[in-house]
Amino acid sequence: MNDRHDRSIAVEAVDLVKRFGDFTAVDGVSFAVPTGTVLGMLGPNGAGKTTAVRMMTTLSEPTSGTARISGYDVKDEPDAVRRSMGLTGQAATVDELLTGRENMAMIGGLYGIGRTALRKRSEELLEQFSLTEAGDKTVREYSGGMRRRIDLAVSLIAAPPVLFLDEPTTGLDPHSRNELWDVLRGLVAAGTTLVLTTQYLEEADQLADRIVVIDAGKIIAEGTPLELKKQAGAASLVTTVTHAADVPSARALLDQVSDEVFVDEHARTLTLPAGGLADLTRVAALLDESGIAVDDLGLSRPSLDDVFLSLTGHLAEPSAPVADSDSEGASA
Incomplete structure (x- = not known):
């Protein structure tokens, strides 16, 4: 980690702004995530969550403001940022024509991990995500839950200290969702820092140490799940x-x-x-x-549903896929 910054803070957004023409998708978002904790970014579809994540992971350049990942600035040190974090998007990014092991070998090779170390790391992750027996099957043969798990495993091949999860359980059945939650809890227990975007209020309640509620590109509330619930009433x-x-x-x-x-x-x-x-x-x-x-x-x-309704004036919406392109960032 870069010694110029506080090691206790793994992720820091500093007045992030993203505009697409006259539309402001993210408007002055700032927060800090302590190392080894989970931040839940909660908001309706179109609130700006995905756009904020794209800026923090160097996929999109901020219009103004910046972010630091493990002490590295996303604008000045993008390569160091990429080496310090993993990203799992709303849709699985693994190659469906390759097997689970082949996907891990491909991504590990891009990180420059040696063959022996890569093989060992791949087997550890396949076992951790209950995919050892499916490792030699092509990903197109996987169930939805298995695809999300292999996608997450691939994002961890280089053991990044920070992991961004953009609506990771979208489309999963309740059993697969609970399985993935257990995996994420294990990662945090081992010291990984998570930034989680979600529209599932229960997911934020189950996993997040702190929550920022985003609506129309702005943070409208921040606190622990219990602190936010107290805002909705006694x-x-x-x-x-x-x-x-x-x-x-x-x-x-x-x-x-x-x-x-x-x-x-x-x-x-x-x-x-x-x-x-x-x-x-x-x-x-x-x-x-x-x-x-x-x-x-x-x-x-009060539940987080009550919090969401009191803060935004409407209920949380069902999750919907969001395009990855910056040209569609206004929908993120």
Whole structure:
């Protein structure tokens, strides 16, 4: 790593701007990612996430501002940046006519890795990604989940300290998505820094240490998943009574705790704002003393869906492929 910069910061965006004619796709984006952590870039399709990643990975030149990867400036030291990071895009970039091992040998050769070391590294990655048995099959024979895993494995052939993942689980079924999440957690545990763009709110919640929410090219919020959830409102205490006939009695008890009790008689639920475990304990004691049977009682925090809606005014959209070309960067 370049000694001129703080080793504790693996990725730093500094007032990044990208314009396409009169359209500003990225407008003054700045953030820092500590080494060995995961930053989730969350936003709807067209928010500017992919364009920001392209600038940070030297695929597109910033209109203004810059970024540093492992201390290297993307504008002044692009070759050093490329040696310091890996990139997995929205669509698999491996050659479908080659086998998994052949793809790894091709990319490893481009990095100048020696034959013996390359063979050893390839086998390690194939095993890590559960692809050893499929290593000699052509990629066109792989399932969608296998293709994403071989694409990720290839991006790690040179063991980069930083990995950019642009919507890595787009199009995967839930089982394949969970498998890939487990792999990513393992990479972070081993010290890799991840920058993850996603429209899947659950994915950001599961993987990210910090999240930046991007809309219309600007960062509109930043924080840990819990910090962002707190912005969407306080936690709620939700009680589900066993018998519908007990709903009015439960309502009378909960009115002692809060003057904002919402009742859904059909679902037999009563919901009120909660300050924490003290309210939960108090409600549990009141219900128990009154002999009201309860099916469920617990605290419910706002989800990232609630955060997204409160920040952007709309729900997250389903993921859609985005063209890689700069000429289509306005869609990124």
